[in-house]
Amino acid sequence: MRPVVLIVDDVPDLLQIMEEAIRMAMPDHHVRTASSGFQAREELQEIEANGERLTLVLADQSLGDRQGLHVLAEAQATGARLVLVTGRATGAVEREAERLGATVLWKPFRLQALLEMLREERTEPPHESV
Numbered sequence: 415m416r417p418v419v420l421i422v423d424d425v426p427d428l429l430q431i432m433e434e435a436i437r438m439a440m441p442d443h444h445v446r447t448a449s450s451g452f453q454a455r456e457e458l459q460e461i462e463a464n465g466e467r468l469t470l471v472l473a474d475q476s477l478g479d480r481q482g483l484h485v486l487a488e489a490q491a492t493g494a495r496l497v498l499v500t501g502r503a504t505g506a507v508e509r510e511a512e513r514l515g516a517t518v519l520w521k522p523f524r525l526q527a528l529l530e531m532l533r534e535e536r537t538e539p540p541h542e543s544v
Contacts (some may be wrong), residue, residue, distance in 0.1 A: 416444045418466045422454040422473040422485050423499070432472065439529045443469065449481025456516065458488055464504065468494040470532070472519075475500035483507065487518050497531075
């Protein structure tokens with residue numbers, strides 16, 4: 415069974431772009447997507463029920479129905495690498511991300527910067543404009 419990546423974003427175009435890029439960059443992984451925080455919870459439950467190995471969760475902070483930090487907190491016990499995507503985090507959000515062991519990826523970012531971060535497993539990705 416292939417390892418799993420979960421991408422969570424409520425902006426359909428961004429979700430699709432990240433999905434396609436990660437599929438190309440991580441062809442040995444199964445990529446799942448969720449367009450809301452509650453859908454992400456369902457995906458996490460299904461991954462666990464299927465006995466799949468979650469290796470990466472990439473979640474936008476502002477999801478509308480929930481926060482990305484909530485998604486990452488639910489995924490923390492899996493041991494997956496956690497990445498919070500945000501454009502305007504407060505100090506409290508940054509501290510909570512750090513407490514969870516999550517990397518913060520700042521918007522706007524170049525897709526290439528995301529892919530390099532995933533390949534090199536950086537802890538502090540570069541903040542670059544699109």
